[in-house]
Amino acid sequence: MRTKNIALSGLMLSLIIVLSIIESLFPALPFLPIGVKLGLSNIVIMYSIFFINKKNSFFLAFFKSFFVFLTRGLIASLLSFGGGILSILIIILFLSIFKNKISYLTLSILGAVFHNIGQISVLGIITNNVYIFYYLPVLIVSGIFMGIITGVLLQAIMPAFKKIFKK
Amino acid sequence: MLKLKKTDLLIILILILSALLIYFIFYINNSNSDKNTAAEILINGKSEKIISLLEDKTFSIETIPNIKFEIKDKKIRFMESDCPDKICVNTGFIGTSGQTAVCLPNTVSVKIIPLNNDKNNLDIIAQ
Numbered sequence: 051m052r053t054k055n056i057a058l059s060g061l062m063l064s065l066i067i068v069l070s071i072i073e074s075l076f077p078a079l080p081f082l083p084i085g086v087k088l089g090l091s092n093i094v095i096m097y098s099i100f101f102i103n104k105k106n107s108f109f110l111a112f113f114k115s116f117f118v119f120l121t122r123g124l125i126a127s128l129l130s131f132g133g134g135i136l137s138i139l140i141i142i143l144f145l146s147i148f149k150n151k152i153s154y155l156t157l158s159i160l161g162a163v164f165h166n167i168g169q170i171s172v173l174g175i176i177t178n179n180v181y182i183f184y185y186l187p188v189l190i191v192s193g194i195f196m197g198i199i200t201g202v203l204l205q206a207i208m209p210a211f212k213k214i215f216k217k
Numbered sequence: 218m219l220k221l222k223k224t225d226l227l228i229i230l231i232l233i234l235s236a237l238l239i240y241f242i243f244y245i246n247n248s249n250s251d252k253n254t255a256a257e258i259l260i261n262g263k264s265e266k267i268i269s270l271l272e273d274k275t276f277s278i279e280t281i282p283n284i285k286f287e288i289k290d291k292k293i294r295f296m297e298s299d300c301p302d303k304i305c306v307n308t309g310f311i312g313t314s315g316q317t318a319v320c321l322p323n324t325v326s327v328k329i330i331p332l333n334n335d336k337n338n339l340d341i342i343a344q
Binding site: 084085122123125126129144148151152153155156159160163173176177178179181182183184186187190191193194 | 221224239240326
């Protein structure tokens with residue numbers, strides 16, 4: 051069981067890395083606010099929370115920010131870590147409060163929104179500047195939209211995921 | 218496939234409302250502040266320089282020669298920066314009190330502050 055988990059985590063981590071590379075290849079869309087991204091790799095982390103186990107998803111978020119550290123430096127990595135951990139915590143919290151009264155789509159939205167909130171909080175701590183939260187409404191609204199997109203993608207990909215990971 | 222329940226709609230509604238609320242809090246804060254503004258340049262969160270926006274010019278600071286600022290029509294922007302993502306440059310001109318432009322890779326931020334209020338006053342508002 052333990053060996054299987056290690057292999058699975060490695061597989062998912064590489065999926066996360068590939069997805070974030072693919073995402074960086076997309077041209078910046080002119081109608082999107084500055085700094086807003088889709089967050090495709092969050093699909094994998096959400097799948098991990100819902101169907102593998104919670105410890106595994108923290109592991110993934112940690113190593114994702116380690117990868118960001120290697121490629122984009124310390125500050126980007128701290129942002130990734132803050133956003134990733136907060137969004138996992140929030141998803142787990144809502145999942146345990148509402149259980150089956152809440153849909154994957156809403157959890158995905160919450161994950162995206164709190165990913166942004168976590169990142170801007172880390173940013174606020176680093177730059178020591180409260181006015182950064184000026185941008186928060188933009189981030190919440192775009193988080194809702196990106197959360198809808200990743201949530202729909204997750205449900206579309208779910209059958210394929212299950213096939214790979216079931217055995 | 219996508220069945221939304223009551224809790225789902227409620228949570229989404231709360232998120233949108235909180236976004237609006239935060240927006241209005243900052244909006245009200247802004248309209249109260251004086252139009253007479255200056256730009257504060259911070260490195261690593263520490264104030265490096267406070268500069269008046271009245272005079273049009275381009276300049277850079279000795280401690281961060283890799284970034285160029287431009288002041289024009291009482292607004293300031295990052296004109297050039299050596300950072301990879303150029304988010305600071307893309308932010309464009311800022312001029313209303315409370316607005317911020319940040320260059321994360323260089324940990325440099327520019328913040329518009331009201332000139333009439335002294336700095337202690339501003340910190341109380343911010344906290």
